[in-house]
Amino acid sequence: MKTAEKKVRDAASALHEAITEARAAGLHVVWPRTVHDLPTIAVSETKQASATVHVDMPEGTDPALAGKAEAAAAKAVDKTVERSK
Numbered sequence: 109m110k111t112a113e114k115k116v117r118d119a120a121s122a123l124h125e126a127i128t129e130a131r132a133a134g135l136h137v138v139w140p141r142t143v144h145d146l147p148t149i150a151v152s153e154t155k156q157a158s159a160t161v162h163v164d165m166p167e168g169t170d171p172a173l174a175g176k177a178e179a180a181a182a183k184a185v186d187k188t189v190e191r192s193k
Contacts, residue, residue, distance in 0.1 A: 109117075127137050130151060138150040165174045 130137055134153070136150075136152045136154075138152075140146050140148055165177065
């Protein structure tokens, strides 16, 4: 196994263990959609963690339009994602 692959597998295993322990302790964890969003993983004691939403837009798209698309997607996720009880 190459060093880079081992590093990813070890980190994934450690993250799996940490999230499993956090959930067992009553924390709510919302997994990000992409690897780029991983630093924004949501962890909450109050179960108010929100999902991270990222909308891929074609190059050259007006940033205001991209912002509106992300806001609309986040609103849709808030309505469709089942919240923890």
